[in-house]
Amino acid sequence: MRIALFGTSADPPTAGHQEILRWLSERYDWVAVWAADNPFKSHQTSLEHRAAMLRLLIANMDAPLHNIAVEQELSSWKTLETVAKAKVQWREDAEYTLVVGSDLLNQLPRWYRVEDLLQQVQLLVVPRPGYAIDESSLEAVQKLGGKIAIASLTGLDVSSTAYRERGDTEALTPSIIAYIHREHLYKCQDATTKRFQFH
Ligand SMILES: Nc1ncnc2c1ncn2[C@@H]1O[C@H](COP(=O)(O)OP(=O)(O)OP(=O)(O)O)[C@@H](O)[C@H]1O
Numbered sequence: 556m557r558i559a560l561f562g563t564s565a566d567p568p569t570a571g572h573q574e575i576l577r578w579l580s581e582r583y584d585w586v587a588v589w590a591a592d593n594p595f596k597s598h599q600t601s602l603e604h605r606a607a608m609l610r611l612l613i614a615n616m617d618a619p620l621h622n623i624a625v626e627q628e629l630s631s632w633k634t635l636e637t638v639a640k641a642k643v644q645w646r647e648d649a650e651y652t653l654v655v656g657s658d659l660l661n662q663l664p665r666w667y668r669v670e671d672l673l674q675q676v677q678l679l680v681v682p683r684p685g686y687a688i689d690e691s692s693l694e695a696v697q698k699l700g701g702k703i704a705i706a707s708l709t710g711l712d713v714s715s716t717a718y719r720e721r722g723d724t725e726a727l728t729p730s731i732i733a734y735i736h737r738e739h740l741y742k743c744q745d746a747t748t749k750r751f752q753f754h
């Protein structure tokens with residue numbers, strides 16, 4: 556069984572995450588996704604809201620995809636811990652692929668006990684506009700034991716930051732926009748979005 560593990564800050568989840576999930580679902584037996592904290596970032600919304608938005612993102616995908624699940628109990632800021640939980644949930648001998656965007660390649664060597672982590676997973680890097688995959692970053696991760704594959708998909712040119720900082724609703728799907736309005740999240744951005752709509 557081939558399992559894709561995809562953790563996200565989901566602050567908020569974007570159309571970019573959705574596209575990656577769709578792509579993974581066509582290639583892996585099971586796609587586990589969860590909202591998590593990232594110790595290298597601050598988050599603007601509670602983990603509970605971020606997990607709820609992630610569930611909505613998946614529930615509202617065009618085609619019903621029966622092999623994607625929000626496995627929120629896997630969530631930990633230490634991905635090593637997430638993998639340990641995954642191994643309890645599925646078999647020890649399942650093949651685990653950790654999915655990250657190319658923007659994380661430079662951060663990865665600073666992750667918690669990264670060598671232990673890289674021993675237990677394959678790494679799939681999704682190219683992201685603006686974050687070229689350079690040889691030296693690849694080599695650094697390979698030296699730590701990383702078994703790296705590059706996805707044939709290039710991610711959309713969107714980000715959660717683009718929404719948080721500029722109110723870029725192009726990055727979001729309609730159900731996430733509705734949830735943000737209903738729950739009064741990201742207040743400044745919401746005001747910006749409304750102002751743009753009126754002018
Ligand atoms: N458009 C994208 N293309 C490729 N990878 C992506 C894309 N969006 C997110 N990812 C990857 O998905 C994972 C979760 O991303 P994250 O939730 O941090 O989104 P983000 O848009 O990068 O957020 P932020 O702008 O807050 O940093 C990371 O591995 C990230 O590299």
Ligand SMILES: O=C(O)c1ccc[n+]([C@@H]2O[C@H](COP(=O)([O-])O)[C@@H](O)[C@H]2O)c1
Nearest residue numbers: 562563564591592593632633634666667
């Ligand atoms: O294990 C770590 O040390 C570690 C450090 C930074 C990020 N992560 C995880 O990487 C995933 C992607 O993070 P982000 O913020 O880019 O969405 C998410 O599951 C984080 O918990 C994990």
